[in-house]
Amino acid sequence: MIKLNVNGRAATVDADPDTPLLWVLREHLGLTGTKYGCGIAACGACTVHVDGGAVRSCSFPVGEAKDRKITTIEGLSHNRSHPVQKAWIAEQVPQCGYCQSGMIMAVAALLAEKPRPTDADIDAAITNICRCGTYQRIRKAIHVAAGFSQ
Amino acid sequence: MNTVKLRDRSNAAVRFTRRAVLRGGALVLSAAIIPGEGHAAPNPAKETASLTAWVRIGRDGSVTVIASQSEMGQGISTTLAAAIADELYLPLEKVAIAFAPFAPAYRDPVYNWMFTGNSQGTSSFYQLMRQMGAAAREMLVSAAAARWGVSVDGVTLGNGRIAHPDGRRTLSFGAVAADAAKLPVPTAPKLRDDPPSPGGALRRWDIPAKVDGSAEFGIDVRLPGMLLAAVRRAPRLGSKLEKHDADSLKSRPGVVTVLEISDGLIVVARTYWQAKRALEDANLVWSAAGSEFSSATAFDQVYAQRLSSGPFFTHLEKGSASSAMDGATKLEATYQLPFEAHATMEPMNCTAHVADGRCEIWAPTQGVELAQAVAAQVTGLPPERIIIRRTLLGGGFGRRLLADFVKQTLVAAMAVKQPVKLIWSREEDMTHDFYRPAVLHRIAGALDSSGSAVALSHRVVSPSQMLYIFPRSMLGDIKDWTEAVAPPEKFDTMAVEGIIEQPYDIANQLVEQHRLELDIPTSVWRTTGHGPNNFVLECFVDELAAAAKRDPVAYRRSMLRSDRRALNVLDLVAVKSGWDRRSPSGAARGVALAKAFGGYVAAVAEVSVRNSRLSVRRLTMAVDCGRLLDPGIAASNIQGGAVWGLSAMQTEITFERGRPMQLNFDAFEPLRLGQTPAIEVHFVASDDKPGGTGELGPVPVPAAVCNAVYAATGQRIRALPISRAGLSFA
Numbered sequence: 118m119i120k121l122n123v124n125g126r127a128a129t130v131d132a133d134p135d136t137p138l139l140w141v142l143r144e145h146l147g148l149t150g151t152k153y154g155c156g157i158a159a160c161g162a163c164t165v166h167v168d169g170g171a172v173r174s175c176s177f178p179v180g181e182a183k184d185r186k187i188t189t190i191e192g193l194s195h196n197r198s199h200p201v202q203k204a205w206i207a208e209q210v211p212q213c214g215y216c217q218s219g220m221i222m223a224v225a226a227l228l229a230e231k232p233r234p235t236d237a238d239i240d241a242a243i244t245n246i247c248r249c250g251t252y253q254r255i256r257k258a259i260h261v262a263a264g265f266s267q
Numbered sequence: 268m269n270t271v272k273l274r275d276r277s278n279a280a281v282r283f284t285r286r287a288v289l290r291g292g293a294l295v296l297s298a299a300i301i302p303g304e305g306h307a308a309p310n311p312a313k314e315t316a317s318l319t320a321w322v323r324i325g326r327d328g329s330v331t332v333i334a335s336q337s338e339m340g341q342g343i344s345t346t347l348a349a350a351i352a353d354e355l356y357l358p359l360e361k362v363a364i365a366f367a368p369f370a371p372a373y374r375d376p377v378y379n380w381m382f383t384g385n386s387q388g389t390s391s392f393y394q395l396m397r398q399m400g401a402a403a404r405e406m407l408v409s410a411a412a413a414r415w416g417v418s419v420d421g422v423t424l425g426n427g428r429i430a431h432p433d434g435r436r437t438l439s440f441g442a443v444a445a446d447a448a449k450l451p452v453p454t455a456p457k458l459r460d461d462p463p464s465p466g467g468a469l470r471r472w473d474i475p476a477k478v479d480g481s482a483e484f485g486i487d488v489r490l491p492g493m494l495l496a497a498v499r500r501a502p503r504l505g506s507k508l509e510k511h512d513a514d515s516l517k518s519r520p521g522v523v524t525v526l527e528i529s530d531g532l533i534v535v536a537r538t539y540w541q542a543k544r545a546l547e548d549a550n551l552v553w554s555a556a557g558s559e560f561s562s563a564t565a566f567d568q569v570y571a572q573r574l575s576s577g578p579f580f581t582h583l584e585k586g587s588a589s590s591a592m593d594g595a596t597k598l599e600a601t602y603q604l605p606f607e608a609h610a611t612m613e614p615m616n617c618t619a620h621v622a623d624g625r626c627e628i629w630a631p632t633q634g635v636e637l638a639q640a641v642a643a644q645v646t647g648l649p650p651e652r653i654i655i656r657r658t659l660l661g662g663g664f665g666r667r668l669l670a671d672f673v674k675q676t677l678v679a680a681m682a683v684k685q686p687v688k689l690i691w692s693r694e695e696d697m698t699h700d701f702y703r704p705a706v707l708h709r710i711a712g713a714l715d716s717s718g719s720a721v722a723l724s725h726r727v728v729s730p731s732q733m734l735y736i737f738p739r740s741m742l743g744d745i746k747d748w749t750e751a752v753a754p755p756e757k758f759d760t761m762a763v764e765g766i767i768e769q770p771y772d773i774a775n776q777l778v779e780q781h782r783l784e785l786d787i788p789t790s791v792w793r794t795t796g797h798g799p800n801n802f803v804l805e806c807f808v809d810e811l812a813a814a815a816k817r818d819p820v821a822y823r824r825s826m827l828r829s830d831r832r833a834l835n836v837l838d839l840v841a842v843k844s845g846w847d848r849r850s851p852s853g854a855a856r857g858v859a860l861a862k863a864f865g866g867y868v869a870a871v872a873e874v875s876v877r878n879s880r881l882s883v884r885r886l887t888m889a890v891d892c893g894r895l896l897d898p899g900i901a902a903s904n905i906q907g908g909a910v911w912g913l914s915a916m917q918t919e920i921t922f923e924r925g926r927p928m929q930l931n932f933d934a935f936e937p938l939r940l941g942q943t944p945a946i947e948v949h950f951v952a953s954d955d956k957p958g959g960t961g962e963l964g965p966v967p968v969p970a971a972v973c974n975a976v977y978a979a980t981g982q983r984i985r986a987l988p989i990s991r992a993g994l995s996f997a
Contacts, residue, residue, distance in 0.1 A: 132540075133520075140540040144495070149487035150480015152661070154612050155693045159932040162612060190480035197479050205478045209470070209899055212340030212907055214477030215484060215612040215661030240941030246932060248612045248662050249340045250910025252943040254903065 119183055123148070124192025134180025138172075139163045141179045142189055150190035150218045154246070161245030164219035164226075165189045171226035190218040193225060201225045204262035212249035220245050224259055233263050316448035318403035320372035321351060321396070323365075328427055328441035330355065331363040332400075335373035335392060337383040337633050338366075338473060339660035339667070340907075341961040342900035345471045346389060347396045349897075353462050354400025355407075355440075356424040364472055366657040369639040369650075380738035381636035384668055384791070386864035386959025389896065393957055401456035403447075410447035411438050468899030473659065485631030485658045488618040488688060494523055496679045496689040497542035499551065500531030500699055503925040505786055506557035508532060512550050519545040526682050533679050539690055558786045558925025562705060566603055570707040570783070573728045574601075579779035580756040583767040586775035588713075591722035595713035598814055602710065602803040603986045605919035607703035607792055608927075608935055613661020614696040617676035620686040621646055626653040626677070631660040634668040640739060641670040641748050645677045665791035668736045669701055671749050694930040702920055703792030704730040704785075706762070708803045713775075718815025719826060722775035725804075729762035730789040731782055732796065756782060761791065765800040765966070770833040770862045771808070771826040787922065793911055797863040797966045805859035805970035806985065809977065819858050819974065820846055832891050833862060835951045836869040840889035843949050844871035853877075854884055857974025859967035865958025866892035867951075868905070870971040876979050881989060882997035883913065883944040883972055891951040893958045901960045902948045908964020909946045914938040916969050917996055919988045942996050 121128045123146060130145040137156075142148040142165070151174060154162030158173040165174045166188040193199045197206065201224050204210075211217045220243070227234055227242045234242070239259055247255070315323045315331070323331040332351045338344040344366075349359045367373045374381045375391045404424060411429040412419045421432030428437040476482035501507065507530050516525045516534060521541030526533040532551060536542035618629040626646050632638050635655055642653045660667055676689040691699075706729040713722040734751035737759075742752055753759065760767065762780050812822035820841050827834045837860055841847070850856050853875045860869045873885040886909055895901055914937040921928045929935040973984040976994070984992045 136540050140538065144538045144540070147489065148480070149483075149489070152484075152612070153486065153614070153690070155932045157693075157931055157933060160612070193479075197475060202478045206474055209468075209474055209903070211474055211477040212342070212903060213612065213660060213662045214340065214473065214482050217477050218480050221478060243940050246612070246937055246939065248610060248664075248911075248937055250907030250914075250938070250943070251903070252910060252938075252940040253906050253946055255940060256943075 119179055121179070121182055121187060122185070123187045124189060130179070132179055135178045137175050138165070138177045138179045138182050138187070139174040142174065148189050148191050152215055152218055154216065154219070159246075160216070161223055162216050162219040164222040164245065166222060166226055169226065169229060171223045190222060193221065199225060200262040200265035201228065201258075203265055204258040208254050208258040208261060210251055210254045210258050212251055216245060216247045220247065220255060224255075224262065228259070228263060234259065316444035318406050318444070318447055319399045319452055320370065321399040322355070322403040324440050324444035326441045326444070328439040329363065330357060330361065330427070330440065331365050333367045333373070334364055335367050335381065336388040337635075337657060337660055337663065337667070339383070339633070339663035341388070341904055342471055342897070343383070343388040344473065345469055346896055346900060347392050348472065349469055350393055350396035351400035351403070354397055354404050354459055357427060359469060359472065361427060368655050369635045374636070378738050380740055382668060383633040383663070384665060385795070386962040389957045389959055390865050393896065397458050398456055401458050402453050405453045405456050406447040406450045407440060407443055409450055410443040414438065414443060414446065467897075469897050471900065483658050484613050484661045485618065485629065486613055486616045486661070486690060488629040488658060490618065490620065490686040493618070493686040493688055494535050494537065494683055495539040495542050496533050496535045496676070496687050497539060497546050498531060498533045498675060498689060498691060498695060499546045499549075500528070500695065501553050501557065502698060503553065503557040504560075504927075505925055506530065506553040508551060509554050510552035516545055516549050524683060526679060528675065528678060533675065533689070535679055535683055535687060543692060558922075560785060560787055560922050560925050562606065562921045563923070565705070566707055570603075570705070570728050573781045573783055574707055574709055574726060577781050579726065579781050581777070581779050582760060582763045583776055583778040586722070588722040588724040588775040588777040591775040592711065592713045592724065595715065595721065596814070597711060597713050598810060599709065599711040600807060600810060600985055602708045602806065604706050604799040604802065605921070605987060606705045606787070607915060607918060608697050608700045608920050608929070609662070609664045609666035609792055610697065610932070610935060610937065611662030611664060611666055614693055615666070615672040615691040616689060617673050618686060618688040619676045619680035621677060621680045622684050624648065624652055628653070628655045628673060628676075629658060630655060630673055631658050632667050632670070632673065633660070633663045633665070634670055634736070637668070637739060637748060638670045638673045641674050642677060644746070644748060645674055646681065664793040665795070666700065669749070669790065674749050693932070697920070697930050697935060698927050700920075701735055701788045701790035704732065704789040706799050710803055710807045712807065712811050714811065714815055718817055718822075720771065720773050720811055723773050724777045725766050725779070727762055727778075727780045728783055729780060730785050730787075731759050732761040732789060732791045733759050735788070735790050751788070753782070761796040763800065764796040765861065765863055766804055768862065769804060770830040770860070771823070772828050773826065786925070794962050794965050797861065797962065798912070798915065798969070801859065801861045801863070801966045802969045802973070802987065805861070805967060806973055806983070809857070809970070809974040810983065813977075823858070823860055832867045832951075832953070832955065833860060836860065836867045836889040836891050839949055839951055840869035840871050840887055843889060843947065844873070844887035846871060855975050855979035857971050857976070857978055859970035859974060861963075861966040863966050864963050865956070866890065866960070866963050868963050868967055870909070870967040872968070872971040872975040874972060874975040874979055876976060876994070879993050879995065880997040881976065881994045886944050886946045886968065886971070888946065888948045888964065889951065890948060890960070890963065891953045891955070892960050892963060893953050893955040895950050895953070896957055898950065901950070904960040905948045905964035906946045908962065909968050910938050910943055912965030912968025913942070913972070913996070915965065915987070916972065917988050917990070938996070
């Protein structure tokens with residue numbers, strides 16, 4: 118049994134400690150907003166926050182998440198009120214949407230660290246893959262979200 | 268590989284012509300609106316009434332519109348729902364959207380086959396949706412008028428209510444829906460002549476759920492008592508599973524059962540991670556026999572040999588290219604493009620429950636009718652006992668037209684008699700894709716004394732892209748609809764599309780194809796033949812312009828006398844890109860033009876090359892996709908399409924003795940944000956019939972970039988990916 122703190126709630130899961138956090142979130146806790154894309158931390162679709170930092174949960178053993186604060190897309194805000202979510206709606210960013218939970222979590226972590234990121238900061242920090250190619254709206258929405266946060 | 272003749276159907280050929288227009292509109296209309304036609308019409312629950320197969324109205328007045336087309340990010344479910352809502356005088360936010368299961372009413376009228384693809388959702392359905400919305404409106408009006416005992420004249424709709432001519436009394440849609448549903452469907456409903464100002468950007472209905480994690484993709488389906496399945500098939504195509512340690516697999520934690528399939532193994536467990544881990548640790552022994560195909564040598568060997576020896580099928584012969592070449596200034600080049608994987612962000616997956624003589628499938632699919640038919644073949648159940656519930660699709664790009672993953676899931680579901688969700692690992696997804704085929708082209712042109720092209724001869728060696736997706740209803744009896752079937756060559760035109768209908772005035776043209784048979788599965792991939800063919804044609808036109816010592820835009824203009832729409836996008840892109848101004852220091856520009864998917868697009872790329880690093884600084888696109896229904900959705904498709912086009916310049920799948928060598932995103936790397944240039948999209952004001960935008964954007968991008976590289980460095984790129992030319996994207 119592993120004790121977790123997910124989206125501000127305590128949870129106990131019966132899983133092997135080397136199970137990736139991704140699958141514990143999706144299958145044990147029913148938090149399916151976090152997506153499986155590659156399993157090797159290459160695409161970022163599974164990005165969540167662990168103690169506020171962006172982590173690719175497909176390659177993060179649940180045993181290491183013990184006693185740490187985990188936030189998923191479902192816990193980012195109530196009613197899509199996080200500045201990044203608001204900017205994503207305002208700029209109509211998603212297309213298929215599959216990568217966007219991970220994008221939003223990666224961007225939220227970036228803005229927490231750098232409230233006014235430059236384009237170069239964005240290029241360096243946001244390496245998630247979007248096969249629909251929504252990158253141009255993502256860049257714009259990051260700047261819009263930075264404005265909301267001020 | 269089977270080759271079959273088309274079923275002898277009176278107008279089969281007309282139906283299958285790619286550009287076939289909606290003939291006999293009234294006939295199609297009546298076929299499409301028989302309410303509840305077929306066995307699986309949307310839930311005709313007692314509290315709702317169906318007005319045509321496309322509109323359901325609840326007793327509470329709630330309106331649900333039915334989507335035939337799958338939503339994979341292209342926005343079609345918003346555009347088409349809005350067309351119906353407009354005719355009911357409702358804002359889009361006031362209607363719910365439900366994806367249709369298979370029923371004949373939801374077939375694409377051009378192909379008479381239910382699917383989403385070929386960028387034809389708009390051209391096939393937009394007008395039909397307006398008609399269906401108008402038909403539903405007239406039925407509501409008639410029912411209300413009858414209730415009041417007045418003529419329909421002067422009865423109006425607004426805010427989800429029907430208003431009496433006296434201007435005082437109103438009825439809700441829900442109050443008359445049951446009566447309206449009993450009326451005959453009007454065969455020629457009158458469309459609104461005052462539709463809300465067209466051209467406004469709609470708020471897409473699916474976006475809120477895509478920013479809070481609540482959007483349901485296939486991989487997210489959860490059912491009571493559901494088991495999870497992982498699959499592993501031969502890493503070398505064509506190999507079979509010879510041995511496996513079933514007993515030790517079954518003793519692994521959580522594993523419920525192990526199922527052999529012809530070339531692999533399915534493990535069903537309590538959780539997906541348990542199933543996946545068990546499979547990863549399994550000792551699977553594969554047969555020594557398998558595909559010998561190696562892409563490194565294929566171009567020099569099998570492709571080159573067929574390029575010279577054929578046999579060839581002639582797709583187009585206009586004038587005489589060979590006699591026009593005699594004595595003229597002649598230019599000739601060969602071009603090649605690699606295999607590509609779809610690599611949808613959501614790997615293939617499906618959920619099924621087969622029990623009590625009934626089959627339910629939850630699938631992210633573009634190919635509903637194929638999936639339905641395959642389910643009938645696999646389960647042996649009659650079609651009316653099978654229902655397909657569609658989820659959102661985490662990308663499609665053509666891959667999800669196929670039903671191989673549905674078939675696999677059904678095998679597992681039938682074995683365990685419980686609901687099963689089967690998920691492919693990314694490695695499975697890339698190893699068992701149906702790839703965009705590699706192609707080899709030889710193109711030759713002849714110039715007159717002024718430098719204009721007077722002849723173009725184009726020879727293509729390409730596998731078919733239609734082996735798995737050619738509408739099965741058009742073919743004879745086939746036991747397994749997931750198997751490859753080659754359509755007659757004259758209908759197998761994707762390998763030459765974009766070159767048999769290219770826009771330039773060239774008097775003599777010859778287009779031939781050798782349809783190569785490989786033991787590598789190939790199918791359609793976003794842009795189908797248009798993408799690769801435009802790369803060849805537009806790079807070669809640039810070579811002709813250089814040979815004629817002419818400006819690339821002016822040269823193209825001089826050969827576009829008879830194609831107004833092509834000229835419009837070329838002129839617009841030249842203006843918006845500042846073509847006539849000097850490039851910024853260190854940069855150079857290239858242009859390309861495409862006619863595809865019912866529209867036109869031109870692109871100008873501005874690039875710089877330093878130390879073998881290719882930097883695309885700016886992309887300017889001009890688009891004529893016919894009447895613009897939604898500038899927001901159209902622009903996002905074009906911009907995202909441009910990214911797809913750039914990605915395709917750096918990705919490839921290679922094979923070594925039948926093994927795909929790129930198994931994940933570390934080796935098959937689509938473009939990332941930091942590599943993406945500013946992409947400007949400009950639309951030509953057009954009154955032409957709406958065309959598709961889903962696949963239009965990528966088409967001219969590789970040629971525009973490579974032509975810019977030539978302008979910058981003098982280096983001609985005739986093979987992709989750009990790593991073959993020693994370049995990589997900065």
